[in-house]
Amino acid sequence: MGVVVQKYGGSSVSDAAAVKRVAQRIVRTVQAGNQVCVVVSAMGDTTDELLDLAEQITPTPPGRELDMLLTAGERISMAVLAMAIANLGHEARSFTGSQAGVITDSSHGRARIIDVTPGRIRTAMDEGAIAIVAGFQGVSQDTKDITTLGRGGSDTTAVALAAALDADVCEIYTDVDGVFTADPRIVHSARRLGAVTYEEMLELAASGAKILHLRCVEYARRYGIPVHVRSSFSDRPGTTVAGSIDDLPEADMEQAIIAGVAHDRSEAKITVVGVPDVPGKAAAIFNEVARAGVNIDMIVQNVSQAQTGLTDVSFTLPKTDGAMAMNVLQVAQSTIGFARLQYDDQIGKVSLVGAGMRSHPGVSATFFGALAEAGVNIDVISTSEIRISVVTHADKVDTAVRAVHTAFELDADQVEAVVYGGTGR
Amino acid sequence: MGVVVQKYGGSSVSDAAAVKRVAQRIVRTVQAGNQVCVVVSAMGDTTDELLDLAEQITPTPPGRELDMLLTAGERISMAVLAMAIANLGHEARSFTGSQAGVITDSSHGRARIIDVTPGRIRTAMDEGAIAIVAGFQGVSQDTKDITTLGRGGSDTTAVALAAALDADVCEIYTDVDGVFTADPRIVHSARRLGAVTYEEMLELAASGAKILHLRCVEYARRYGIPVHVRSSFSDRPGTTVAGSIDDLPEADMEQAIIAGVAHDRSEAKITVVGVPDVPGKAAAIFNEVARAGVNIDMIVQNVSQAQTGLTDVSFTLPKTDGAMAMNVLQVAQSTIGFARLQYDDQIGKVSLVGAGMRSHPGVSATFFGALAEAGVNIDVISTSEIRISVVTHADKVDTAVRAVHTAFELDADQVEAVVYGGTGR
Numbered sequence: 001m002g003v004v005v006q007k008y009g010g011s012s013v014s015d016a017a018a019v020k021r022v023a024q025r026i027v028r029t030v031q032a033g034n035q036v037c038v039v040v041s042a043m044g045d046t047t048d049e050l051l052d053l054a055e056q057i058t059p060t061p062p063g064r065e066l067d068m069l070l071t072a073g074e075r076i077s078m079a080v081l082a083m084a085i086a087n088l089g090h091e092a093r094s095f096t097g098s099q100a101g102v103i104t105d106s107s108h109g110r111a112r113i114i115d116v117t118p119g120r121i122r123t124a125m126d127e128g129a130i131a132i133v134a135g136f137q138g139v140s141q142d143t144k145d146i147t148t149l150g151r152g153g154s155d156t157t158a159v160a161l162a163a164a165l166d167a168d169v170c171e172i173y174t175d176v177d178g179v180f181t182a183d184p185r186i187v188h189s190a191r192r193l194g195a196v197t198y199e200e201m202l203e204l205a206a207s208g209a210k211i212l213h214l215r216c217v218e219y220a221r222r223y224g225i226p227v228h229v230r231s232s233f234s235d236r237p238g239t240t241v242a243g244s245i246d247d248l249p250e251a252d253m254e255q256a257i258i259a260g261v262a263h264d265r266s267e268a269k270i271t272v273v274g275v276p277d278v279p280g281k282a283a284a285i286f287n288e289v290a291r292a293g294v295n296i297d298m299i300v301q302n303v304s305q306a307q308t309g310l311t312d313v314s315f316t317l318p319k320t321d322g323a324m325a326m327n328v329l330q331v332a333q334s335t336i337g338f339a340r341l342q343y344d345d346q347i348g349k350v351s352l353v354g355a356g357m358r359s360h361p362g363v364s365a366t367f368f369g370a371l372a373e374a375g376v377n378i379d380v381i382s383t384s385e386i387r388i389s390v391v392t393h394a395d396k397v398d399t400a401v402r403a404v405h406t407a408f409e410l411d412a413d414q415v416e417a418v419v420y421g422g423t424g425r
Numbered sequence: 426m427g428v429v430v431q432k433y434g435g436s437s438v439s440d441a442a443a444v445k446r447v448a449q450r451i452v453r454t455v456q457a458g459n460q461v462c463v464v465v466s467a468m469g470d471t472t473d474e475l476l477d478l479a480e481q482i483t484p485t486p487p488g489r490e491l492d493m494l495l496t497a498g499e500r501i502s503m504a505v506l507a508m509a510i511a512n513l514g515h516e517a518r519s520f521t522g523s524q525a526g527v528i529t530d531s532s533h534g535r536a537r538i539i540d541v542t543p544g545r546i547r548t549a550m551d552e553g554a555i556a557i558v559a560g561f562q563g564v565s566q567d568t569k570d571i572t573t574l575g576r577g578g579s580d581t582t583a584v585a586l587a588a589a590l591d592a593d594v595c596e597i598y599t600d601v602d603g604v605f606t607a608d609p610r611i612v613h614s615a616r617r618l619g620a621v622t623y624e625e626m627l628e629l630a631a632s633g634a635k636i637l638h639l640r641c642v643e644y645a646r647r648y649g650i651p652v653h654v655r656s657s658f659s660d661r662p663g664t665t666v667a668g669s670i671d672d673l674p675e676a677d678m679e680q681a682i683i684a685g686v687a688h689d690r691s692e693a694k695i696t697v698v699g700v701p702d703v704p705g706k707a708a709a710i711f712n713e714v715a716r717a718g719v720n721i722d723m724i725v726q727n728v729s730q731a732q733t734g735l736t737d738v739s740f741t742l743p744k745t746d747g748a749m750a751m752n753v754l755q756v757a758q759s760t761i762g763f764a765r766l767q768y769d770d771q772i773g774k775v776s777l778v779g780a781g782m783r784s785h786p787g788v789s790a791t792f793f794g795a796l797a798e799a800g801v802n803i804d805v806i807s808t809s810e811i812r813i814s815v816v817t818h819a820d821k822v823d824t825a826v827r828a829v830h831t832a833f834e835l836d837a838d839q840v841e842a843v844v845y846g847g848t849g850r
Binding site: 016019020050053056057058060061062065066069071072073076078079082083084086087092093094099120144183196316332338 | 441444445475478479481482483485486487489490491493496498500503504505507508509511512519524534545569600762810832
């Protein structure tokens with residue numbers, strides 16, 4: 001008998017009818033001879049509605065109370081899902097994050113999982129019941145207060161439970177058929193990837209692919225949990241994320257070189273102009289930004305001009321942190337001694353990801369060639385062993401993604417991507 | 426420093442504006458030098474909306490899951506109330522029933538409180554925070570599952586916490602100014618009672634007065650907790666419920682004899698016709714009904730007819746249990762040997778309650794005289810030491826209540842009852 005952990009997102013349980021459909025899928029998994037633990041997100045727009053309610057009360061709700069409020073969303077969805085399963089003649093028991101043993105630190109709104117002690121889940125499953133667990137939430141080890149893991153935390157809950165339960169697979173159900181070679185809204189001929197490695201998935205997630213959260217993939221890699229991303233609206237196979245291509249059930253030779261093209265429009269670029277080119281200046285800049293709690297993505301430093309001894313330093317960061325970073329740098333201007341700051345939030349990042357890059361020369365040449373031919377100006381370049389990323393103007397992102405996708409022969413013969421549902425988030 | 430427990434019902438926290446108003450009242454209580462623990466119900470119609478959602482899923486939700494679902498309502502209201510208090514510059518911490526130490530049996534939907542261990546509440550209050558507790562819910566001692574106490578359970582939660590915290594007073598906030606001598610919707614000249622004894626309040630609650638639930642009053646009497654029922658929409662004094670008239674702050678000589686007139690339209694009457702008048706037949710009838718879990722209110726047995734040796738037995742019971750009771754009796758007809766059953770759900774009960782009845786002769790005479798003069802036919806009579814109740818036709822209830830209210834000179838000189846709010850239940 002296998003142990004399967006399934007996670008259903010908000011769009012998969014957007015209303016009573018959707019909940020019933022999910023219940024049928026869960027029951028089929030049980031009838032196929034598995035023990036099943038289900039992680040569920042809040043129904044449809046519930047979380048946004050609860051945030052709206054909080055906003056009507058105060059613009060600055062205490063984190064502890066905001067977490068208490070938001071966790072009501074999963075409490076509702078897990079209870080009605082358990083009811084829908086009961087209605088099909090199977091026993092289901094719902095558990096809060098706390099009851100399921102999801103132990104976190106006490107960082108409200110973005111808690112990290114410290115430990116998972118799923119004693120009650122295991123008991124429920126051993127007694128023949130289906131366990132339904134609230135995603136996105138846990139309980140603080142120190143204060144015993146309710147915490148949330150931040151958005152996307154439900155995926156992480158599912159993978160963490162799969163690890164703690166020694167599950168055979170963690171299935172992440174969503175409203176698309178899996179991971180595609182590019183965002184199908186931009187590239188209509190994007191192909192579904194049958195399989196992708198943790199490494200590639202991490203780079204895709206970090207490069208803006210929204211299908212799985214970085215944290216969840218990191219967790220899966222650390223514990224070696226195979227993750228199957230698929231749609232709750234169809235029975236099509238999805239994408240398996242696992243250790244290496246050899247481990248993958250659906251090996252797919254074309255993707256041996258390139259997994260896909262990701263893009264990200266959520267970043268901005270700050271350029272610090274006229275920085276004295278002496279040791280310690282770059283460190284001073286990034287110290288200031290780090291102290292403000294801002295995560296930096298790409299960094300580029302120009303070659304210093306011989307006459308002036310000055311250089312420019314550019315970096316990208318989430319747009320949401322832009323104002324904060326500009327503030328702290330302006331305050332530090334006289335101490336660091338730069339000339340001025342430039343802020344640009346009309347940028348986009350395009351990334352090519354593939355484990356095969358390591359052993360296939362010429363990937364960069366094809367990549368930059370395709371961009372040049374499409375008339376895409378490149379602003380910043382950054383690479384890892386299995387990824388090349390460029391920053392360009394936001395308007396050029398779609399063109400760049402399509403050009404690269406075609407250049408690497410990733411286009412499918414027919415449209416593979418279907419967008420389901422749409423009542424949810 | 427006093428310890429005050431306050432309970433706010435759903436109509437007092439029907440929306441964000443109402444929540445903010447309640448927060449101000451709580452902060453004023455703190456500023457007056459009190460430690461405050463607040464019990465809150467679900468906002469406005471939340472509980473009904475959650476019940477509707479469950480009904481869309483299945484007509485027969487498992488009790489465990491229905492409780493899990495419904496407790497989301499108080500989770501939302503307590504978190505936003507804590508936020509609203511924080512917005513006024515005071516610290517508030519919300520706690521689920523489980524976190525507040527409300528330990529119950531495992532009867533889902535109608536759990537009984539077994540114990541209250543408010544360690545976290547006391548710590549929060551000792552650290553200067555206002556404790557906000559979810560009403561209506563607890564955690565099962567045996568299964569550690571979430572339970573609900575049934576509707577009206579929030580009042581009971583408040584009194585139970587007041588007892589456990591050794592509070593000076595338990596304030597129950599609602600949308601009327603207190604307990605009145607009759608339902609102001611029927612008797613416009615009803616007077617607010619400044620004070621009423623536990624005993625009288627128990628009889629009023631059992632007779633249909635909806636202001637406080639029987640359970641809550643029983644709990645308050647057992648632990649000697651003074652309960653102050655008042656409106657969250659005004660600063661008027663309400664009604665204090667306490668041990669005896671001498672304990673009451675606002676002694677009110679007129680009410681020494683009669684506290685008020687209550688009525689109840691929620692009952693039906695079953696008459697078992699042609700029961701052999703031999704020992705054990707009444708017991709057989711009520712055994713059958715009791716085995717079906719039906720609570721009987723009033724019972725009357727006619728004098729047996731000499732010729733036939735047969736008698737009729739009538740009893741009243743909640744309308745909601747009517748079909749069930751008729752069923753079990755029909756099944757037992759041949760065993761018990763009665764002729765037939767009559768069912769009447771067009772009845773109403775009118776009750777006169779007052780501790781002064783004990784020592785004041787002539788109360789019954791005035792009561793029945795008033796009913797006779799008003800042309801009210803009496804069907805069944807039942808009395809306790811401090812109560813007289815009659816059953817009449819449902820259409821005659823308003824007339825009977827008004828006639829009795831006037832006969833005992835309970836009418837106020839001017840209209841005292843104000844109905845506030847109206848957005849809630």
